[in-house]
Structure formats: C-alpha cells, structure tokens
Amino acid sequence: QKEVEQDPGPLSVPEGAIVSLNCTYSNSAFQYFMWYRQYSRKGPELLMYTYSSGNKEDGRFTAQVDKSSKYISLFIRDSQPSDSATYLCAMSRWTGNQFYFGTGTSLTVIP
Amino acid sequence: GAGVSQSPSNKVTEKGKDVELRCDPISGHTALYWYRQSLGQGLEFLIYFQGNSAPDKSGLPSDRFSAERTGGSVSTLTIQRTQQEDSAVYLCASSLSSGGPTQADTQYFGPGTRLTVL
Numbered sequence: 060q061k062e063v064e065q066d067p068g069p070l071s072v073p074e075g076a077i078v079s080l081n082c083t084y085s086n087s088a089f090q091y092f093m094w095y096r097q098y099s100r101k102g103p104e105l106l107m108y109t110y111s112s113g114n115k116e117d118g119r120f121t122a123q124v125d126k127s128s129k130y131i132s133l134f135i136r137d138s139q140p141s142d143s144a145t146y147l148c149a150m151s152r153w154t155g156n157q158f159y160f161g162t163g164t165s166l167t168v169i170p
Numbered sequence: 171g172a173g174v175s176q177s178p179s180n181k182v183t184e185k186g187k188d189v190e191l192r193c194d195p196i197s198g199h200t201a202l203y204w205y206r207q208s209l210g211q212g213l214e215f216l217i218y219f220q221g222n223s224a225p226d227k228s229g230l231p232s233d234r235f236s237a238e239r240t241g242g243s244v245s246t247l248t249i250q251r252t253q254q255e256d257s258a259v260y261l262c263a264s265s266l267s268s269g270g271p272t273q274a275d276t277q278y279f280g281p282g283t284r285l286t287v288l
Contacts, residue, residue, distance in 0.1 A: 063212075065212070067210060095279075100281070100282075101281055101282075102174070102261055102263070102279030102280050102281050102282055103213070103261075103279045104278075104279065105276050105277070105278075108276070147212065147213065149213075157215050157218070157226070157228075157229075158203075158213075158215065158277065159215075160205075160212045160213035161212055162210060162211060162212035163212060
C-alpha cells in the first residue's frame with residue numbers, strides 16, 4: 060500500500076465550477092499537509108500548507124485535513140482556466156525531512 | 171534572486187551511458203532534495219542534503235545512482251550505466267532550513283531535467 064493515494068483523474072470541469080481534490084494516507088504520524096500545483100513542463104509550486112487537522116482558506120482555495128479519516132482535500136471555488144494544472148498532495152511527519160507525494164490529479168478548467 | 175535552476179532541461183542518452191544532472195539551489199538555502207517523477211508515479215524521493223551533514227540517501231533506487239553537493243551549494247546527480255527504466259523527470263528542490271517540516275521549510279522546485287534513455 061502506498062503511503063499516499065491520490066486519484067490521477069483526469070478531471071475536467073467548466074469555468075466557475077467548484078473543484079474538489081482529495082488524498083488519503085495510511086501513516087497516522089503525518090502532521091504536515093501540503094498541496095502543490097504543477098503546470099506542464101514546470102516544477103511543482105506550493106499552493107497551500109496545513110498543520111494538523113482543520114481548514115485553511117486562501118482566496119479561492121480551501122485546504123481541509125481530517126486526521127481521523129486520514130483524508131485531505133483541496134477545494135477550488137470559481138475555477139478558472141488558469142487553474143488547469145496537476146495538483147499534488149504532500150505530507151510529512153514531525154521529524155525527518157522526507158515528504159511523501161501523491162501521484163497528482165490532472166485538472167482542466169474549460170472556458 | 172533567481173529560483174532553483176537545473177540543467178540540462180532535456181537529456182537523451184543511450185542505454186549503458188552515464189549521465190550527470192545539475193541543480194543550482196536558491197542562494198542561502200541549506201537543504202537540497204532530489205526527486206524523480208515518472209508518469210503516474212508521483213514524486214519519488216531520492217536523496218536529501220542538509221548543510222554539512224551526511225546526506226540521506228535512503229531513496230536512491232540502486233547503487234548506479236549517486237549525488238554530491240559541493241560547497242553546500244550546487245548539486246550533481248549521477249546515474250551510471252543508464253537503463254530505460256531510468257527515463258523520468260528529475261526534479262531538484264531547495265529549502266531555507268530543515269530543522270523539521272514547518273512552513274519555513276517550504277521546498278522550491280526547479281523545472282526539472284527530462285531524461286530519456288533509448
């Protein structure tokens with residue numbers, strides 16, 4: 060079983076839709092949860108960062124962590140064509156420096 | 171200043187040849203990571219450098235892979251006797267510090283080197 064599972068998609072939505080991206084994980088020691096956005100032929104860039112459980116909002120983006128279910132989500136409101144990219148979840152334990160990434164979900168927002 | 175840079179951006183090589191991939195981290199970043207990204211496989215951790223400490227090599231897939239970081243800055247990932255399964259995008263990331271995975275340790279990624287082994 061992989062440490063982090065993420066549905067690869069692809070996901071295609073019309074402009075303005077609400078997008079929900081999800082990851083599940085198996086290691087209860089994970090404390091830090093991140094979402095990265097990766098445009099084609101580019102390196103990933105950090106989008107959202109959350110520590111432990113709860114919600115975090117930044118503009119049109121909301122990150123949600125449910126540690127009891129080992130489930131994290133990223134919501135994108137009023138999706139735009141510029142949001143078209145691959146979204147990767149990542150997580151890490153309290154100690155150690157290894158980040159565990161999901162396989163990424165490919166998102167296309169259609170104008 | 172500039173972000174993380176990697177070279178070459180693309181590398182095509184023949185099976186059995188050695189390749190060297192280069193990473194220039196953000197100036198002042200003490201931590202440096204190498205990852206491999208294959209289609210449908212996500213990012214696979216390879217190796218991690220922190221300052222002058224011994225590197226964490228736990229992710230290297232075989233002894234054909236090695237990496238060094240000279241002067242705490244530039245890093246080179248070397249793959250000897252390349253195989254077709256080595257074909258992937260190799261990503262480098264750096265972060266400011268790494269006493270632990272806090273937001274201050276946000277990893278900044280380079281654009282990657284796309285390696286194709288024929």
